[in-house]
Amino acid sequence: MAVDDVRGAALAAAHxxxxxxxxxxxxNGPATIRQCADRRQGVVGALVAAGQDPGRALVEVALESLNADGGARATAALLDRPGPLPTAIFCVNDLTALGALRVLREADLPVPRAMAVVGYDDVNFAAELAVPLTSVRQPSHEIGWRAADLLLGTGEPEQVLFQPELVVRASSAG
Structure with a gap:
């Protein structure tokens, strides 16, 4: 069982x-983590499908850790880069987005007017933030039911690729 992270990231980038x-x-985190590699593939694919050159349109920032502190440090590094800033940030998960939002607030860059932010996972707090976070939702209940069926022996083992959905909130479409 897995979630189609390529498609989920493509939905976020296309949005x-x-x-x-x-x-x-x-x-994004290290390419050795499958979800990070798949989500990068989805972002690049969406850019190419839209006729964009990923070398020009995509600014990749490596995360030291996949948590709020890692997102904060990566966002601070992004803001310190020379040249024009991107106008949007896509975070590999919602925890890194939380850190990004904190740094953007401290830098007086209003979300989404100065910088749109999209996360991934749609964790419980995403909708409750001061600026509710746009995020890619994984079908966690469906995944849980399938896992329970397998554990209880009531379901047939099969390869299932669950489909994520984009939940648009104020952080990207204020």
């Missing part, structure tokens, strides 16, 4: 492109 963002920062 930002549809809003007119031409340079998107991607806060």
């Amino acid at each position: 930002l492109l549809d809003l007119g963002h031409e340079r998107i920062a991607f806060l």
Whole structure:
């Protein structure tokens, strides 16, 4: 069982492109983590499908850790880079997005006016933030039911690729 992280990331990137963002920062973890590699593939695929050059449109920032502190450090590094800032950030997960939102608030960069932010996982707090977070939701209940069926022996073992959905909130479409 797995979630189609390539598709989920493509949904997030396509959403930002549809809003007119031409340079998107991607806060991502190491390529040795399958979800990070798949989500990068989805972002790049969405850029190519939209006719964008990923070398120009994508600003990749490596995360030291996949948590709020890692997201904060990566966002601070992004803001310190020379040249024009991207107008959107896609975070590999919602915890890193939480850190990104904190740094953007401290830098007086209003979300989404100055910088749109999208996360991944749609954790419980995403909708409750001061600026509710747009996020890619994984079908956790369906995954749980399938896992329980397998554990209880009531379901047949099968390869299932669950489909995520984009939940648009104020952090990207204020």
